Amino acid sequence: MPLDQSYVGRSFPPTEPYLVGREKIREFARAIGAPEREYHDPEAARALGYADVIAPPTFPIIFTMASSHAQIVEDPALGVDYSRVVHGDQRFSYARPIVAGDALVCVNTVEDITSRGGHDFMTTRSDVTTEAGEPVVTVWAKLVQRGEEPA
């Protein structure tokens, strides 16, 4: 079953705020082996003008993947078979780094659905802002659903 094209352009309700913790940033930075002091040491981040430690560039994937999964990928009417899905493309456009203490809201949108060669391609966009509406980062993910094997 191809994906339901009527989802293109659909936006979902703003998520509950994701509260960015200092220890979560440190844990993520350790997991990717990133040594920059500004990811670990609040004083180093303050020297760059930030209120607390800042996050590495791919940190937003933690909550954009989880929330777009919950709101979009798991919507049964859309028709995603996650066992056939691979991650195609990923893009981030930053207004500023994420800082520990941020409470971030995602608005997830299905930007595009196409079919080609028996495969389905879906691009989702997550507009990430503070609760006050300050833009922080925009995140695009393209998922590829491989065609079903002939029976």
Place this chain on the structure above:
Amino acid sequence: MTFEPQTFRVTRADLVRYAGASGDFNPIHWSERFANSVGLPGVIAHGMFTMALVGRAVTGWAGAPDAVVEFSVRFSRPVPVPDTDEGTEVVVSAVVKGETEEGHTKLALTATCQGEKVLSMAQAVVRKR
């Protein structure tokens, strides 16, 4: 300003740690049995782990952890990670591709594993210090 290629070692332990930190517990990144059952030759790295390593190379080159303005990749080939102490290696290199209208530096990025490109259309835009 040249970009010296950077080599990152990737082991199964790294994938387990990344799964926990990122919340991506897809078993293709830790279970050989599951990976084989969906037609993969074995456990593969999270694409987002590879992208994070490329991000390290970019922020390291820029000399500032907050310099990245745009960052995008296409995952063109998986990174298999054998169950050995050595694991595998991902090599990241980049070429400066000029400036944006805002005066930021454009980088074209390459990541390889065992000599094969694992990303395509990978680029970053970096604010100058």
